[in-house]
Amino acid sequence: MRAITVGEGGTAEAMQWAEVPDAVAGPGEVLVRVAAAGINRADLLQRQGFYPPPAGAPEWMGLECSGVVTALGPGVSSVAIGDEVCCLLAGGGYAELVAVPVGQVMSIPRGVDLVTAAGLPEVACTVWSNLMMVAHLQAGQWLLIHGGGSGIGTMAIQIARMVGARVAVTAGSEHKLQACADLGAEVLINYRDQDFVEHMLKVTGGRGADVIFDNMGASYLARNIECLAYDGRLVIIGMQGGVKSELDINALLVKRGTIHATSLRARPLEQKADVCAQVQRFVWPWIEAGIVAPVIDRVLPISEAAAGHIALKSGEATGKILLAI
16 A cells, blocks of 8 residues: 655655555554544644554554545444445554554544545544533633644534533734634634733633633743633643643643643553544534534645645645545
């Protein structure tokens, strides 16, 4: 089979569509012929050598895909050969074939085509696990989403609105902010010329955000804590703003705040299976009803994977970039 491999230097241009050993479904796994894969920022880090795959995962990139089941490993009976599915992966999605633990194989919601479905697993599972299972976002609470125009951000807006939360977002362009507004965000903050702490405290009457969903990490830590409501929850899922920062513990104590730092990739299989099951139970019906949808910026052929990585890094995309295989 073929997969996108990382070339010398880890640059986007050095990636190659090359022959690699065939994927094989082991016990409890499903073999999927990939139709499309989603690009995530973690892929960019892995390509550069900063985010190696967990033990046992393929060395090539790809944290989500859609495709057709072609073989079942020993002990698998919950799916059938020929089923169209989408999958949450520890790696390996940029390939013709991928072996997936059966608990991370999900049905495709009715009304979503096979290629578009590749843009669902990572965003839906990340948002649901963090906002609902970790932060326990509730109706009437304020949610601040950094990177509101991203794939995860656009899904987070929609899920938060479905549970009755009020949503504020930061983004770096008026185009992205308008896209967020169209999805239901009430407060739009352009981080290039507005201070999100000042703006958020003003619109909430000094209360701040009950939950902050943060992709920046170090550079936003102090201001995020300043922006938290009492008993607020800061959920950090990314490090675009660096990995090290000074924490004012007193400021966190005063807010009675909680900081959660989470990732999906290295979680135990049973935890990822639980997340996937909850997403299918709660999020898929909203998608099938047409009230939540993946936001797809563009679909590129796998031969243009480099262009997809460059576009994601530049911040020009609104929603997901997919690679069709």
